[in-house]
Amino acid sequence: MSKIEVNGLTKVFGSHPKQGLKMLDEDYSKDEILEKTGNTVGVNKASFKVENGEFFVIMGLSGSGKSTLIRLINRLIEPTAGEVLIDGEDITKMNKDQLIETRRQKLGMVFQNFGLFPHRTVMGNVYYGLEIQGVEKGEREKRAQKAIEDVGLKGYENSYPHELSGGMQQRVGLARALANDTDILLMDEAFSALDPLIRKEMQDELLKLQTKLGKTVLFITHDLDEALKLGDRIAIMKDGQIVQIGTSEDILENPANQYVSNFVKDVDRSKVLDAATVMRKPEVLITYKDGPRMAVRKMEEVGASSIFVVDRDDQFKGLLTIDDAIRAYKEKISMEEVLITGVHQTAPDTPLNDLIGVAADAKYPIAVVDEGRLVGIVSRVSILSGLVLGKEKVEVAN
Amino acid sequence: MDYFYFPLERWTNTFVDEWFLPTFGNAFDTVSNGLNAFIGGVTDLLLFIPAELFTLIIAAIAWRLSGRNLAIFTVIGFLFIGSVDLWTEAMQTLSIVIVATLVSLIVGIPIGIFSAMNDRILNIVKPILDFMQTLPSFVYLIPAVLLFGLGGVPAVIATFIFAAPPAVRMTNLGIRSVSKEVVEASRAFGSTKRQLLFKVQLPLAVPSIMAGVNQTIMLSLSMAVIASMIGAPGLGASVLTAISRVNIGLGLSAGLGIVVLAIVLDRITQGIGQGRV
Numbered sequence: 008m009s010k011i012e013v014n015g016l017t018k019v020f021g022s023h024p025k026q027g028l029k030m031l032d033e034d035y036s037k038d039e040i041l042e043k044t045g046n047t048v049g050v051n052k053a054s055f056k057v058e059n060g061e062f063f064v065i066m067g068l069s070g071s072g073k074s075t076l077i078r079l080i081n082r083l084i085e086p087t088a089g090e091v092l093i094d095g096e097d098i099t100k101m102n103k104d105q106l107i108e109t110r111r112q113k114l115g116m117v118f119q120n121f122g123l124f125p126h127r128t129v130m131g132n133v134y135y136g137l138e139i140q141g142v143e144k145g146e147r148e149k150r151a152q153k154a155i156e157d158v159g160l161k162g163y164e165n166s167y168p169h170e171l172s173g174g175m176q177q178r179v180g181l182a183r184a185l186a187n188d189t190d191i192l193l194m195d196e197a198f199s200a201l202d203p204l205i206r207k208e209m210q211d212e213l214l215k216l217q218t219k220l221g222k223t224v225l226f227i228t229h230d231l232d233e234a235l236k237l238g239d240r241i242a243i244m245k246d247g248q249i250v251q252i253g254t255s256e257d258i259l260e261n262p263a264n265q266y267v268s269n270f271v272k273d274v275d276r277s278k279v280l281d282a283a284t285v286m287r288k289p290e291v292l293i294t295y296k297d298g299p300r301m302a303v304r305k306m307e308e309v310g311a312s313s314i315f316v317v318d319r320d321d322q323f324k325g326l327l328t329i330d331d332a333i334r335a336y337k338e339k340i341s342m343e344e345v346l347i348t349g350v351h352q353t354a355p356d357t358p359l360n361d362l363i364g365v366a367a368d369a370k371y372p373i374a375v376v377d378e379g380r381l382v383g384i385v386s387r388v389s390i391l392s393g394l395v396l397g398k399e400k401v402e403v404a405n
Numbered sequence: 406m407d408y409f410y411f412p413l414e415r416w417t418n419t420f421v422d423e424w425f426l427p428t429f430g431n432a433f434d435t436v437s438n439g440l441n442a443f444i445g446g447v448t449d450l451l452l453f454i455p456a457e458l459f460t461l462i463i464a465a466i467a468w469r470l471s472g473r474n475l476a477i478f479t480v481i482g483f484l485f486i487g488s489v490d491l492w493t494e495a496m497q498t499l500s501i502v503i504v505a506t507l508v509s510l511i512v513g514i515p516i517g518i519f520s521a522m523n524d525r526i527l528n529i530v531k532p533i534l535d536f537m538q539t540l541p542s543f544v545y546l547i548p549a550v551l552l553f554g555l556g557g558v559p560a561v562i563a564t565f566i567f568a569a570p571p572a573v574r575m576t577n578l579g580i581r582s583v584s585k586e587v588v589e590a591s592r593a594f595g596s597t598k599r600q601l602l603f604k605v606q607l608p609l610a611v612p613s614i615m616a617g618v619n620q621t622i623m624l625s626l627s628m629a630v631i632a633s634m635i636g637a638p639g640l641g642a643s644v645l646t647a648i649s650r651v652n653i654g655l656g657l658s659a660g661l662g663i664v665v666l667a668i669v670l671d672r673i674t675q676g677i678g679q680g681r682v
Contacts, residue, residue: 083589111595122590126608136594139604187594 008095009056010191010223011063011080016053016089018075018247021046024087037246049075051247052089057223059190062214064226064238065249072247073227074119077195080225081114082106093191111140115184119196121176123168129155129179130164136187147186154186157216174205181213185220194226198233210237231270235259235279243267255279275360276394282362283355285393286375286383289315295324299335299342302327313371315381316346323381326350326371352376355383359390366390421551437553440504444557447500456483456492467669470676475669482665489658491640498639499666501557501632502625505564509621513569514614517576518602527577534570542567542631550635560628560637568624575617579610612679619674626667640666 019027019040027046030039037048050072057063067073078084080091082098091098093113101109115136123132133154137147155164158178168176177197184192197213198206210233217224228234234241235255242252243263251263259279262268293302293316306314306329314332316324325346335345351365351373362385365373372384451459460483468476486495520527545566549559583606591605607614633641640659647656 078589081593083592107595107597109595110593114593116590116593118586118590120584120586122584122586124587124590124605124609135591135604139594139596139600183590183594193593 009092010059010061010094011057011225012090012092012095013056013080014054014090014092016050016076016079016091017087018049018072018079018084019046019087020049028087048072048247049084050079053244053247053249054089055242055249055252057225059223060221062217062224062226062237062239064228064234064241065244066228066231066234066238066241067244068229070246071244073229073244074195075247076244077193077225077227081110081116081193111136111187113189114191114193115187115189116193117177117180117184117195117197119199121168121173121180121200123176123179123183125168128165128167129160129171129182132168132179133182133186135183150188151182151186154182157185157220158182159212172205173201174209177201177209181216185216190223192222192224194224196227196229199228199230206233213237231274232278235274243270256284277360277363278358280359280393281355282353282357282359282373282375282385283383285359285389286355286385287389289381289384293317293327294319295342299327299332299345302332302342303329303336306332315374315384316342317381321380323352323374323376323379324348326374347371350374353385359393362390421548426551433552437558440508440553440558440561441556444500444504444561447503448497451496451500452493456487460484463669467673471672475672479669482669486662486665489662491643491659491662494638494640494643494659495662495666497557497637498626498629498641498663501560501564501629501637501639502622502666502670504557505561505568505625505628506618506622508561508565509569509572509625510618512565513572513617513621514576517573517614517617518580518607520573520577521580521606522598522602530573530577534573537566538570540566542628546631546635555636557637559635560632563632563635564625564628567628568621571620571624572614572617575613575620576610579613579617580606582613583609615674615677618677619671622670622674623667626663626670629663 017028017031019031021027021044023044023046026044027040027048030044031048031051035043037051040046040048053072053076055063065073065076075084079086080093080098082091082101086099089099093109096109098106098109124135127135130148130151134142134147134151137150142150152164155161158181160175160178160182163171163175168179171179177200180197198209201209213224214237216222224237226234226237228237235258238255240252240254241258242249243258243266244250245266251258251267253261256279258267259271259274259276262271293305293314295316295318297305302314302316306312311329313326313328316327318324325348327342327346331345331347332342334340335342350371351369353362353365353373353375355375355377362373366385366387369387372386374381375383375385454462460480463483464476464479467479486492516530520530542563546559546563549562553559553562580602587605587609588601591601596604629637629639629641630644631641633639633645640662643659644656644663646652647654647659
């Protein structure tokens with residue numbers, strides 16, 4: 008069962024939403040409906056699923072309906088049609104008490120402009136959710152204290168929000184959502200109001216926290232780089248509709264339509280693509296038992312001047328150049344002694360961004376090693392073509 | 406333009422004399438007696454406290470909520486009131502102001518809260534408030550006297566009509582201007598309507614509500630002279646006497662007395678609104 012399942016969720020703002028809904032069914036566009044009925048379509052039949060522990064990002068420009076969508080999920084805005092299943096229960100059909108209970112137990116929320124209570128201290132803000140549930144003072148302070156420490160605000164418990172910087176205020180917002188210990192975090196443009204450096208820091212910490220606490224995160228943003236960085240999967244919204252759902256790579260490499268491809272045109276691919284996307288299988292590999300003579304022959308066969316060496320279990324050992332192989336053969340010394348072991352190694356999920364500097368200095372290709380096993384190699388050429396062309400074209404070029 | 410005659414005058418009088426008074430007379434008497442006792446109690450209390458002690462108490466409050474300057478002004482101002490022999494009148498005026506303000510707030514703040522929660526209520530309340538504020542006060546002095554007799558009670562009622570609207574308006578405004586995101590945050594964490602109101606909206610509306618309280622007090626004071634025309638005792642009555650006897654000196658003394666009360670009450674309530682409690 009998905010943590011969150013949204014089916015045909017629709018919001019029409021205005022005096023006659025049912026009429027707007029009918030016109031949507033008849034495939035009228037958002038603009039036509041506005042012109043004919045004066046109703047504004049906020050969200051148009053959105054459907055998606057978010058799995059437990061997933062980081063799901065909804066990306067769209069302003070006016071795309073993304074902030075409306077996230078408010079439909081916890082019913083801060085009443086949906087016009089469709090269903091929202093939280094752990095299999097439809098929130099749109101709940102009565103007032105069930106809704107309040109679900110918000111308390113399952114849905115935490117973080118806001119763009121923080122939404123902190125200016126008349127309460129950091130501590131008072133963070134335990135607000137527990138206070139309204141009637142958790143007694145000692146217990147709620149204990150749990151709030153843990154959340155405050157989780158977001159790195161220890162020592163600021165008695166400060167008021169206006170005494171804190173933007174980044175720290177949003178940490179309070181995050182701690183407030185964490186203190187309730189809900190499985191789901193709804194984050195509405197949570198970092199958009201922060202300056203770029205602080206934003207990056209908060210993104211990194213959020214990723215760490217999510218890994219540590221295993222929350223299911225539904226994150227709204229208008230910043231594609233942020234979406235690509237944070238999201239396990241990304242939904243792209245336009246005019247109230249979801250136009251594509253996929254992983255960062257899906258979105259970058261197979262844009263569903265012109266709108267999405269225009270969007271991703273200027274993305275810094277070096278941050279999104281990783282070593283595994285651009286690496287290729289080394290053509291030849293030899294093991295120790297092959298000996299230097301075999302190595303020389305294999306290199307001559309493919310016209311290479313060096314070859315990677317693994318042991319019987321595919322564990323990476325090093326690189327052998329043709330000159331060293333010949334020398335080892337002539338002087339009857341073991342291959343191990345002439346092996347270059349100082350070759351750069353990297354993990355498959357290293358972003359290209361981090362490899363560019365290494366590749367510029369390296370004499371030999373970079374070995375991509377996963378748990379000791381050699382899974383591929385990355386050369387300068389493959390990094391460059393990866394950045395320019397994208398994944399599939401790399402495979403062709405190789 | 407006299408195409409036809411609209412007998413509003415006769416109808417109103419008939420309605421009041423034949424039906425309204427016989428039906429509700431007792432109810433109004435009860436309200437009247439209650440308010441009368443309340444005003445009398447407050448006046449007695451204010452006059453029971455020695456003037457010197459009362460001055461010191463108010464000066465201390467003024468110091469705490471506003472500052473040293475107001476404290477000094479309070480001492481000098483009250484000394485002036487005592488020295489022109491208007492202390493009793495000042496306390497009578499003050500007690501009517503206190504009772505009228507309390508009644509205005511007890512009625513006005515809840516109405517303001519309901520108006521803020523519900524647009525339909527606001528749409529009903531707004532024109533009533535406009536009506537209360539623009540209707541010339543002499544018009545409702547007549548029924549006030551008719552229903553409550555002469556003295557402090559009709560004065561309180563008339564003052565309430567004139568002074569309650571700011572309390573309603575400012576409460577409504579204060580709650581409505583709480584940031585939308587803060588309200589959303591409170592709801593998103595599962596607040597009930599009551600929790601939202603008492604833990605978030607009202608605390609954040611306090612400065613605005615206090616500005617309304619301040620306005621209510623000021624308007625109550627400004628009714629002092631008019632209310633004296635229907636027999637309310639106090640500084641207003643002295644002003645009225647001064648007018649009828651063309652006694653400029655008495656008029657100035659009583660008038661300055663009202664100004665002293667006004668300034669002290671204004672600055673003190675402003676201090677509360679700015680969170681200096």
